[in-house]
Amino acid sequence: MTKERMDGVTQLLMRQQPELLERFQRTIQEKRLVHAYLFEGARGTGKEELARWIAQTLFCEELQDGQACGHCNHCLRIAAGGFPDVAEISPDGNTIKVNQVRELKAELSKSGMEGSRKVYLIYDAEKMTVSASNSLLTFLEEPQNDTYLILMTTAKENILPTIRSRCQIVHFQVVNKQALGETLEAQGIQHENAALLAAITNNQEEALLLNQEERFHESKKRTWAWFQLMTDKNPQAFVFVQTDLMDGLKDKNDGYFFLDLLLFYYRDLLYTKYSNKQAIVNKNHGKEYERIAEKLHPQEITRHMENILNGKKHLEANVQLQGVLEEIALGNSL
Ligand SMILES: [Zn+2]
Missing domain, CATH: 1.20.272.10 (Zinc Finger, Delta Prime; domain 3)
Incomplete structure (x- = not known):
């Protein structure tokens, strides 16, 4: 893929998690995506970006070399969180409640026809209550065709072992600060500012914004x-x-x-x-x-x-x- 054709999210992932991006490109192309993933790692390491990128790649109308274009109607709606076949759950208050998981499952059974692809993104998954976790477990035990679930967390030890064991766990490493500093310098930021910004942020977007x-x-x-x-x-x-x-x-x-x-x-x-x-x-x-x-x-x-x-x-x-x-x-x- 040429640089001009890459959208912002892909660029961010290329810099933050190049190995993971490549791994998932291959997995999707070879149709080996599993039904449930647990993305775990510190804040700002690209978990949400990669999860959305996967959803976009599964629904993109103008795939380029097998990857999301980032610009078509579907890609844009997924990025904005408004695409019907990509459902997102985040904590309602301090926890993810059992009702939220039930609603998600009800929606799934409504539209769970052959060939209708669905992606579920669960943010801050460690905040699921025990009953929410148990409700999700029944889904994990009998996954439907073409349905994908991505759980994201900064604290995987707080997720029930029964859930963890049914997900493929993907670890997101903390960004290399020196590499981040060098990238910032390459973008024209002064050396002293680049080093400071790399130290106090976890990603380039955040650092560039702060610099402004x-x-x-x-x-x-x-x-x-x-x-x-x-x-x-x-x-x-x-x-x-x-x-x-x-x-x-x-x-x-x-x-x-x-x-x-x-x-x-x-x-x-x-x-x-x-x-x-x-x-x-x-x-x-x-x-x-x-x-x-x-x-x-x-x-x-x-x-x-x-x-x-x-x-x-x-x-x-x-x-x-x-x-x-x-x-x-x-x-x-x-
Ligand atoms: Zn697209």
């Missing part, structure tokens, strides 16, 4: 200024939280994001201290790192990093963001 956001670049600037104050042991670091930081941080997630950025600068500082220049991410700050590294002992740098990691734990325990940041400022500017 003012928030990312603004956070970087503020983090760097705060880092300089703390490593210079400037008491202003404490006040800076209220005057300059809180404004740009809306919630807990922003807080994690911000502290991860901060840790990056400390890691670079540690690399500078140990003369591991190659590992430094923000090379444009090289001179400044050297200046700071001369004043701080390695133990001090690691103590600062521990304070930040503790701050992340406190955030998790629902301590207010401003309090967490002030605590870090106090601890690190002593």
Whole structure:
């Protein structure tokens, strides 16, 4: 398939899960698709994309070399979640309830005629209640012709063993961060940004979007200024939280994001201290790192990093963001 003809989803899969994409291309071409799969792996590893791609490839009106075109009416409707023969179930509230599975099975028996192909996608499958799982089990025990079920999960250990054992399990590996960084650089993103974005996201789309956001670049600037104050042991670091930081941080997630950025600068500082220049991410700050590294002992740098990691734990325990940041400022500017 030439690059121009590939749609966005296929491109994403090519980069994230090239082996799995190739494996399923072959499986579909050779008509060896089994009735039930369990896709498991971390968030952002391409499970949903591959599941939809399989559905598209089974229904595409303009297959190209045996693969979904991504542009025909069927492909577009499947991508938007509005194609009648591809049913999707995701948690209703916190769980997938038995009614949801029953509805799915009822629909199946209604249209379960010879030659009518059906695909079922179940997201967050670990959230099925026990009764929902048992209801699904009867389907797995007597699969109908031309019916395919794809369960997706980030926690396969939370899925009943009886379900797991009836599915073919497909593991989605976490994206190689270095490869992701290199891909981002090839797309014209500066080296330092590419490395940061690769570290804090799991896929290229997410990274590219973040790179376009003012928030990312603004956070970087503020983090760097705060880092300089703390490593210079400037008491202003404490006040800076209220005057300059809180404004740009809306919630807990922003807080994690911000502290991860901060840790990056400390890691670079540690690399500078140990003369591991190659590992430094923000090379444009090289001179400044050297200046700071001369004043701080390695133990001090690691103590600062521990304070930040503790701050992340406190955030998790629902301590207010401003309090967490002030605590870090106090601890690190002593
Ligand atoms: Zn198509």
